[in-house]
Amino acid sequence: MTMQSRIQAACGALAKKLLPAAFVAAALAGPLPAAHADEFPSKPIKLIVPFAAGGGNDGIARLLGQLLSDGLKQPVVVENRPGAGGKLGVEQGLRAEPDGYTLTLISNSYSVNPSLYSLPFDPVGDMTPIGMIARAPFFVSVHPSVPVDNLAGLVDLAKKKPGQLAYASSGTGGISHLAMEAFLKAAGISMTHVPYKGSAPALTDTVSGQVQAMLTTAGSTLPYRKDGRLKVLAVTLPERVSSAPDVPTVREAGVPFDVTVWYGIIAPKGVPPAIQARLNAAINAAVVQPDMAERLKTTGEEAAPSSPAAFQEQIVKEIALWRDVVRDAGVKVD
Secondary structure, eight states, rough: OOOOHHHHHHHHHOOOSSSSSHHHHHHHOOOOOOGGGGGSSSSOOOEEESTTTHHHHHHHHHHHHHHHHHHSSSSEEEEOOOGGGHHHHHHHHHHHSSSEEEEEEEEEEHHHHHSSSOOOOOOTTTTTEEEEEEEEEEEEETTTTTTSSSSHHHHHHHHHHHHTSSSSSSSSHHHHHHHHHHHHHHHTTTEEEOOSSSSEEEEEHHHTTTTEEEEEEHHHHHHHTTTTOOOOEEOSSSSOOOOOOTTBBTTTGGGOOOOEEEEEEEEEEEEEHHHHHHHHHHHHHHHSSHHHHHHHHHOEEEEEEOOOOHHHHHHHHHHHHHHHHHHTTOOOOO
């Protein structure tokens, strides 16, 4: 008898003395799994949206919830938990039981917030990545009065007039602010930041010419481009996009920069791998459904199915990226 066999035999004998017979088999077999993949899901799933109802995050979550309900054969209930720039809802989601029945929708702000706030959770260590939902580009857009026709021209103009051009953002510390700061650094230029309380008033003042530039989303950009009230100089993805195939990438203009607006799903730390895989497969199937594809197309987004590992890699990469941007730009939030 090997040493391992003698230890197992001794443990079995001790268990028979100390535990009722009904528990002996369970004790020797080890802990039971939290859930079985072939039994999951057996009750409704909660999908937390850490923002108010009616916004872009909420719209994506509700359509995804319907499609997941069909695929998983259980209701998926969307619960809006706004507050503290999305931190409140995320914290509640990560403190739930790691059984796969509580999911949280996140976006770029999840990887930005660790650089701006003291968080009560570890954004990597306290979560289980499930998968990406969608991605979208920013467009480098300027008012028609800006005397340039391409991104290289904007860079040259900004170099000649450092700090004299102004750009709008949805607010200090928001993704449109930090992404523009990252672009300015990559291009070696400076502009004056004009923060707004939301993307709508920022876009309004850019279209009216109160500020000269802004990183805009496809859904808001393309109608203004069509009627000549915005000039769109470049797209921030690594490749051109189908919604505006004639718009070059930032990198095509010689600036080593790209950034993606994205949405994804996470769960609390400790979700069993089999359930993680089940949820990932269901989300990947849902995001390529025609209904979801059409919904995303209306706002210039596209489905972005991924593996949990690839999604976690994206989050880790961006946490480091935004940490450097916040530090270099000296960004502070109240």
